[in-house]
Amino acid sequence: MNTENGNKLKTLVFRVSEANFDAVLEKTAEILRNGGTVAFPTETVYGLGADGLNPYAVGKIFKAKKRPPGNPLSLLVHSMEDVQKVAKNIPEKALKLMDNFWPGPLTIVLEKNDVVPGITSGNLLSIGVRMPDHKIPLELIRRTGTPLAAPSANLSGKPSPTLAGHVIADLSGSIDAILDGGETAIGLESTVIDITVEPPLVLRPGAIGISDLETIIGKVKELKSGDNEDKPGGTSEPQIKQYESQKLNHYTPDTKVVLVEGQTETVSEKIAELFEEYKNKGLNTGFLLSEENLNLLSLKGLNPGKYFVLGSAKQPEVASRKLFEGLRDLDRKELDVILADGSFSQSGLGTALINRLRKAASLKYVV
Numbered sequence: 001m002n003t004e005n006g007n008k009l010k011t012l013v014f015r016v017s018e019a020n021f022d023a024v025l026e027k028t029a030e031i032l033r034n035g036g037t038v039a040f041p042t043e044t045v046y047g048l049g050a051d052g053l054n055p056y057a058v059g060k061i062f063k064a065k066k067r068p069p070g071n072p073l074s075l076l077v078h079s080m081e082d083v084q085k086v087a088k089n090i091p092e093k094a095l096k097l098m099d100n101f102w103p104g105p106l107t108i109v110l111e112k113n114d115v116v117p118g119i120t121s122g123n124l125l126s127i128g129v130r131m132p133d134h135k136i137p138l139e140l141i142r143r144t145g146t147p148l149a150a151p152s153a154n155l156s157g158k159p160s161p162t163l164a165g166h167v168i169a170d171l172s173g174s175i176d177a178i179l180d181g182g183e184t185a186i187g188l189e190s191t192v193i194d195i196t197v198e199p200p201l202v203l204r205p206g207a208i209g210i211s212d213l214e215t216i217i218g219k220v221k222e223l224k225s226g227d228n229e230d231k232p233g234g235t236s237e238p239q240i241k242q243y244e245s246q247k248l249n250h251y252t253p254d255t256k257v258v259l260v261e262g263q264t265e266t267v268s269e270k271i272a273e274l275f276e277e278y279k280n281k282g283l284n285t286g287f288l289l290s291e292e293n294l295n296l297l298s299l300k301g302l303n304p305g306k307y308f309v310l311g312s313a314k315q316p317e318v319a320s321r322k323l324f325e326g327l328r329d330l331d332r333k334e335l336d337v338i339l340a341d342g343s344f345s346q347s348g349l350g351t352a353l354i355n356r357l358r359k360a361a362s363l364k365y366v367v
């Protein structure tokens, strides 16, 4: 498992089943204990894990993902003992959040302990910590005996992986092993909340919504892109950096994405109009659509041809699970532009879904 000399690694791929669970987990925990890198499913997206307290191992994550140095990683933990090991001065509000939402899709930014190396935290004094709700990473962390640094298992700038095939496409030859546990249940990355500031600040929306958080700990703020007022009390260097890192994390498919937000009918009209315009320019156009808009566009006599359907606009949970697969699928089709439907319901996971669509898009219309 030597990446320094530039040689390609032989990436082991294990399809995890009940029958091989024990043997496969033991083998991959050993790889991790020896400073290697292993990708695995969580309930959100696939993560790329390495011993989070070993700077040499963490360095391999940055190298494999081509992630810019200084961008903080989060740690996955298996127990409250793990949390006590990596974080200090844990506020009451954080304990309440852990009580209510862990294991689950919530990353909590806490003051870090000295055992966490600077390379893991992007030299910040804080660290994101999450207990995943998935048997494979929980057991892997337990057997490895250390919290795992585990960003999403994609090349930096690509959509997060929701299938083992996505990890293979991005990282095969650059990491030691991949555990294939099928499609991830949620499909979008965890909610990130910084609890070291008051009021706590939501840095990334996810499956745990603002109202879920506020029910437990009272008022929270949301980080809006370009919103400088959201910088917390002190404006020390590390604090500023943590917002920068959040904004760096873009999902940019190679193909230009144009997002149209609004009600289903008006969105379909705008998409039809843009399609005509692009066709006249000789552009090869693809579509990322709700079922409703696929039907409306077909009724208008359009044959979308190259499209990916995310499911009903009324079911943002289904669309969220399929979003990154859809972006990757369309990205492979050598299109000039992807017209994306932004008419999904804003309830539940809808807020996180539209956040990811906006991040992927380089041009946005609201109709």
Ligand code: TXA
Residues within 6 Å of the ligand: 042, 044, 045, 046, 047, 048, 071, 072, 073, 074, 076, 105, 107, 109, 121, 124, 126, 127, 128, 130, 132, 150, 151, 152, 153, 188, 189, 190, 192, 194, 203, 204, 242, 243, 245, 246, 249
């Ligand atoms: O659902 C998830 O969170 C997935 C799965 C694999 O666990 N992981 C994931 O990791 O999305 P990553 O590294 O792609 O995102 C972690 C987020 C980043 O946006 C990072 O900027 C933020 O957490 N983060 C980590 N430590 C931080 C800190 N000290 N201050 C501010 N943000 C931090």
Ligand code: MG
Residues within 6 Å of the ligand: 151, 152, 160, 249
């Ligand atoms: Mg990521």
